[in-house]
Amino acid sequence: MSVEVFYDDDADLGLIQGRTVAVIGYGSQGHAHALSLRDSGVDVVIGLPAGSKSRPKAEEQGLRVRTPGEAAAEADIIMILAPDTAQRALYTESIAPHLAAGKALFFGHGFNIRYGLIQPPADVDVAMVAPKGPGHLVRRQYVDGKGVPCLVAVEQDASGNAFGLALAYTKAIGGTRAGAIRTTFTEETETDLFGEQAVLCGGAAALVQTGFEVLTEAGYAPEVAYFECLHELKLIVDLMYEGGIARMRYSISDTAEYGDLSRGPRVIDSQVKERMRTILGEIRSGEFAREWVAEDEAGRPNFAKWRAEGAAHPIEETGSKLRGMMSWVDRPITETA
Numbered sequence: 001m002s003v004e005v006f007y008d009d010d011a012d013l014g015l016i017q018g019r020t021v022a023v024i025g026y027g028s029q030g031h032a033h034a035l036s037l038r039d040s041g042v043d044v045v046i047g048l049p050a051g052s053k054s055r056p057k058a059e060e061q062g063l064r065v066r067t068p069g070e071a072a073a074e075a076d077i078i079m080i081l082a083p084d085t086a087q088r089a090l091y092t093e094s095i096a097p098h099l100a101a102g103k104a105l106f107f108g109h110g111f112n113i114r115y116g117l118i119q120p121p122a123d124v125d126v127a128m129v130a131p132k133g134p135g136h137l138v139r140r141q142y143v144d145g146k147g148v149p150c151l152v153a154v155e156q157d158a159s160g161n162a163f164g165l166a167l168a169y170t171k172a173i174g175g176t177r178a179g180a181i182r183t184t185f186t187e188e189t190e191t192d193l194f195g196e197q198a199v200l201c202g203g204a205a206a207l208v209q210t211g212f213e214v215l216t217e218a219g220y221a222p223e224v225a226y227f228e229c230l231h232e233l234k235l236i237v238d239l240m241y242e243g244g245i246a247r248m249r250y251s252i253s254d255t256a257e258y259g260d261l262s263r264g265p266r267v268i269d270s271q272v273k274e275r276m277r278t279i280l281g282e283i284r285s286g287e288f289a290r291e292w293v294a295e296d297e298a299g300r301p302n303f304a305k306w307r308a309e310g311a312a313h314p315i316e317e318t319g320s321k322l323r324g325m326m327s328w329v330d331r332p333i334t335e336t337a
């Protein structure tokens with residue numbers, strides 16, 4: 001592999017065990033990091049605003065909960081796991097006043113550092129530990145004695161051992177059991193945004209909706225179109241997840257495979273690839289970040305409109321009826337700890 005990968009034996013838990021970590025935010029990632037850090041012998045304090053609905057959840061787990069400013073003040077390492085759009089104001093109001101030489105500022109995603117929205121002082125370590133999976137999986141794997149691979153990066157090495165400290169943190173949440181890959185804030189941020197926009201979320205959702213529209217507009221039953229364009233996608237993606245595209249092609253019929261090989265490149269053609277390059281260009285130039293920050297500051301009018309349009313798409317009504325027939329689907333996502 002061309003990347004550097006680090007495992008448990010490369011990381012020294014002792015670097016973090018004697019120190020206090022403030023986990024700011026207790027959502028998907030925050031709860032997983034906090035509980036696993038605590039179970040790894042790290043002193044953890046949670047930072048949440050007074051009215052946060054996450055407070056009772058953290059307190060039920062026996063965690064010490066303070067305001068973000070109080071938590072930042074008492075911690076040596078401050079991990080920001082609040083929503084990306086909340087981080088700039090949170091940093092300015094509650095974290096920056098409590099930073100001092102020798103402290104470390106950690107992130108779970110590089111957005112605010114990559115786009116200069118947060119500019120920490122030169123005498124603190126700035127690092128990232130970004131698990132490559134949702135927080136509930138991160139916690140479940142840790143509890144099962146396993147781990148989710150993490151991307152680890154250092155933006156600023158004031159102490160001379162910021163990477164060692166980040167690896168110790170990664171070990172404490174189980175990441176080095178699976179492997180920690182060294183990257184940069186720039187690489188993590190740009191690839192994460194590209195993946196979610198062009199392929200995983202934006203690309204996949206538009207592909208599913210468009211396929212459903214083509215079938216239903218041609219007169220096919222929405223229920224049948226739903227199965228073909230959305231429901232079965234999970235079966236196909238699970239095969240890819242387990243063994244790559246090759247395994248998926250091994251498992252499907254020859255008829256499906258011939259259709260895949262001959263028609264797939266006609267759907268996702270060179271023009272789509274060119275538009276993907278444009279989207280990557282907007283991410284790299286900062287255009288997307290500026291647009292998203294402005295949208296957020298304006299109260300998210302387009303976000304709300306597009307979200308409502310998506311929720312009103314006919315595929316949602318069809319899906320909600322069909323999922324009612326499948327007792328194993330629609331299970332709420334519950335925390336395992």
Ligand SMILES: NC(=O)C1=CN([C@@H]2O[C@H](COP(=O)(O)OP(=O)(O)OC[C@H]3O[C@@H](n4cnc5c(N)ncnc54)[C@H](OP(=O)(O)O)[C@@H]3O)[C@@H](O)[C@H]2O)C=CC1
Nearest residue numbers: 025026027028029052053054081082083108109133134135
């Ligand atoms: N979700 C994921 O799987 C992944 C997320 N990340 C990154 O992790 C970070 C956190 O994301 P995620 O866990 O999804 O976030 P969530 O939306 O799940 O949780 C956010 C948490 O932050 C709290 N919060 C909201 N505003 C503030 C504030 N001003 N100060 C302090 N806490 C606040 C929320 O409290 P309340 O409940 O009251 O709203 C909630 O507890 C982001 O940088 C994200 O990009 C990285 C990898 C994967």
Ligand SMILES: CC[C@](O)(C(C)=O)C(=O)O
Nearest residue numbers: 133134192195196200201
């Ligand atoms: C794919 C979406 C993601 O990037 C993630 C869970 O990794 C996110 O920002 O939520």
Ligand SMILES: [Mg+2]
Nearest residue numbers: 192193195196
């Ligand atoms: Mg991601």
Ligand SMILES: [Mg+2]
Nearest residue numbers: 109192193196
């Ligand atoms: Mg993301």
